[in-house]
Amino acid sequence: GAEAIHPGYGFLAENAGFADACDAAGLRFIGPAASSIRDMGDKHRARTIALAAGVPVAPGSDKLKGDEIDKIEAAAQQIGFPLLLKAAAGGGGIGLRPVEAPADLLSSVEATSRMAERAFGDGSVYLERLIRVARHIEVQVFGFGDGDAVHLFDRECSLQRRYQKILEEARAPEVNESSRVEMARTAVALASTSKYRGAGTVEFLYDDE
Structure with a gap:
């Protein structure tokens, strides 16, 4: 029988639960450890690890829930406009949205949070300076x-x-x-x-x- 699984590329290769399931079944997951997938798949956690490694990062926020309006507005003011709004989980450009001015912030957060919840099961967002x-x-x-x-x-x-x-x-x-x-x-x-x-x-x- 099979001794290992290669997940290809895309969402399955970035699914920590699938990597855990392979390990539990005694199959070698050809790819990163589940812990690494979780760390790198969460933008705030990945940012923390990058800073510890001395990697330069753009100014950004903590991981925020879509309904934490006061914290989101405070983070946006600290970072400055224009800024980039991202889904905190996942990748592939899903939920990525530039925000040009404060008046656009809340509607953009609502849209990104909703999209992130559908795509990744996590509606948290992350703000970063737009370059x-x-x-x-x-x-x-x-x-x-x-x-x-x-x-x-x-x-x-x-x-x-x-x-x-x-x-x-x-x-x-x-x-x-x-x-x-x-x-x-x-x-x-x-x-x-x-x-x-x-x-x-x-x-x-x-x-x-």
């Missing part, structure tokens, strides 16, 4: 689950439609070499700090400044 002009560059990492990790270089992923990548180019062109080295270093630091196992991607927003 208008930046490239999307990713660094591929591979971790061994024991704190050791390597990087497999970078790629340009800026050509997107509705926050979904259309084309990737490796290596990313026109990147300052010192920045390229630093992105690789911090990507490996994040994978090492989280004791990540398997292949993963660390995403960066990059501008010429």
Whole structure:
């Protein structure tokens, strides 16, 4: 019989419950540990781990419930407008919404929270400073689950439609070499700090400044 399961890519590969079920059934889940999936799938938890690893992050909020209006408004004022509203759980650009002004905040929170609840079973939201002009560059990492990790270089992923990548180019062109080295270093630091196992991607927003 089968001894291992490879989940492919997409939501099943990011499902900690499925990884737990494989372990409980005595099957090897070919991918990250369930704890890593939970850590990296929660944006606030991932942010905390990234900061501990020395990875630069954009100013952002705590994880907030969609009905915590006072806390959401206070966080928005602290971060400043325009800002980016995200579902705290999940990924794939689901629930990602720019908010240009305070008057747009509450309706945007309601829409994002509702969408996140449907998609991920968690309506919590997260606020982050909007960086208008930046490239999307990713660094591929591979971790061994024991704190050791390597990087497999970078790629340009800026050509997107509705926050979904259309084309990737490796290596990313026109990147300052010192920045390229630093992105690789911090990507490996994040994978090492989280004791990540398997292949993963660390995403960066990059501008010429």
